[in-house]
Amino acid sequence: DAGVTQSPTHLIKTRGQHVTLRCSPISGHKSVSWYQQVLGQGPQFIFQYYEKEERGRGNFPDRFSARQFPNYSSELNVNALLLGDSALYLCASSLYTSRAYEQYFGPGTRLTVT
Amino acid sequence: EDQVTQSPEALRLQEGESSSLNCSYTVSGLRGLFWYRQDPGKGPEFLFTLYSAGEEKEKERLKATLTKKESFLHITAPKPEDSATYLCAVQRRRHSGYSTLTFGKGTMLLVSP
Numbered sequence: 001d002a003g004v005t006q007s008p009t010h011l012i013k014t015r016g017q018h019v020t021l022r023c024s025p026i027s028g029h030k031s032v033s034w035y036q037q038v039l040g041q042g043p044q045f046i047f048q049y050y051e052k053e054e055r056g057r058g059n060f061p062d063r064f065s066a067r068q069f070p071n072y073s074s075e076l077n078v079n080a081l082l083l084g085d086s087a088l089y090l091c092a093s094s095l096y097t098s099r100a101y102e103q104y105f106g107p108g109t110r111l112t113v114t
Numbered sequence: 115e116d117q118v119t120q121s122p123e124a125l126r127l128q129e130g131e132s133s134s135l136n137c138s139y140t141v142s143g144l145r146g147l148f149w150y151r152q153d154p155g156k157g158p159e160f161l162f163t164l165y166s167a168g169e170e171k172e173k174e175r176l177k178a179t180l181t182k183k184e185s186f187l188h189i190t191a192p193k194p195e196d197s198a199t200y201l202c203a204v205q206r207r208r209h210s211g212y213s214t215l216t217f218g219k220g221t222m223l224l225v226s227p
Contacts, residue, residue, distance in 0.1 A: 004157075031213060042118075042201055042217030043158070055212050090157050094213045099165050100146030100205055101213030105157035 002027070004093050004106035012112045013081050021076045021109045025093030031055075032074040033103060034066055035090040043090055049074055050094075078111075086113045116141045120202050120218035127192055127225050135187040135221045137202030145207040147185050148215060149178050152199045161200075192225045199223070 005024045013019050025032050031050040035043035045058040049068035063079045072093075078085055088110050092103040117140040127133055139147065146165050150158035162171040164180040171178045175196065177188040187200055199222045203215040 006157075033214060035215075040219070042203070042219050043215070045214045045216070048212065048214055050212075056214050058214070088155070092215075096213075097163070100163055102146075102160065102163055103148070103213065103215060104160055105150075108155075108157045110155070 004091055004104055006089075006091050006106040006109050008109060009107070010110045010112075012114065014114055015081055015083060017081050018077065018079050019081060019111060021078075021089050021091075021111075022073065023076070023091030023093075023106060024073045025091075026095070026104060029093035029095055029104075030072055031094035031101070032068055032072065033092045033094065034074070034076045035092065035105075036060075037088045037090055037108075038086075046076070081113045083113050086111060116204055116206055116216040118202055118204055118216055118218035120200075120221050122221060123219065124222045125224070127189075127223070129193055129225055129227050130191050132188070132190045132192070134189070135200055135223070137185040137187070137218060138183060139185070139202070139204050141204045141206050141216070143207035145205045147180055148203045148205065149176075149185070149187055150201040150203065152201055152220070154199075158201055189223070192223075194225050194227050197223055197225045 033048040034046040037043040047066040048056040088108045094101040119138045149161040152158045162178040199220040201220045203217040
């Protein structure tokens with residue numbers, strides 16, 4: 001079975017530009033979450049979507065937005081890029097076990113803002 | 115606010131030298147505690163979920179345990195291929211469909227041959 005896929009793998013943008021990152025969840029998973037990971041830190045929660053509805057939002061500015069499509073794939077959009085947005089952006093899809101939502105991560109998109 | 119603290123930040127072991135990584139947490143209503151392995155530049159790889167104090171899970175040379183305040187990841191007779199950053203995360207019990215994780219900064223493990 002295919003795992004979580006993300007595109008593109010790497011991206012270089014200039015300050016002030018806009019970027020769109022894409023994610024396809026594991027087949028059968030209806031929830032997608034986005035995380036930002038800067039070097040030396042753990043992933044930080046940005047958004048969660050479940051059945052195409054936003055279920056959670058982390059402490060990120062309004063420049064960050066996301067959506068989930070009918071096929072459960074998702075896009076993360078970042079406007080007016082800043083140098084500090086340079087990071088590894090991770091997408092995770094969730095499966096509810098009997099007691100918790102296990103999250104499985106994709107390989108990430110490495111964003112560099114110059 | 116949920117908090118996760120991992121120690122040590124970095125650990126260097128000789129091949130075969132067993133040790134433990136620590137994850138201390140504060141969360142209001144724990145739904146689950148998760149351990150992940152992350153190789154440089156890659157996404158985290160799921161290892162274990164622990165749900166309640168006293169629970170233990172094992173996978174090859176790794177064993178995770180959970181108390182009400184902390185979790186340990188025990189590595190028995192590690193090999194160089196166990197070198198990676200190990201991340202701990204908690205999930206709070208919230209409304210249906212909400213499954214966000216709060217991560218620690220990770221422990222970077224280096225196993226030398």
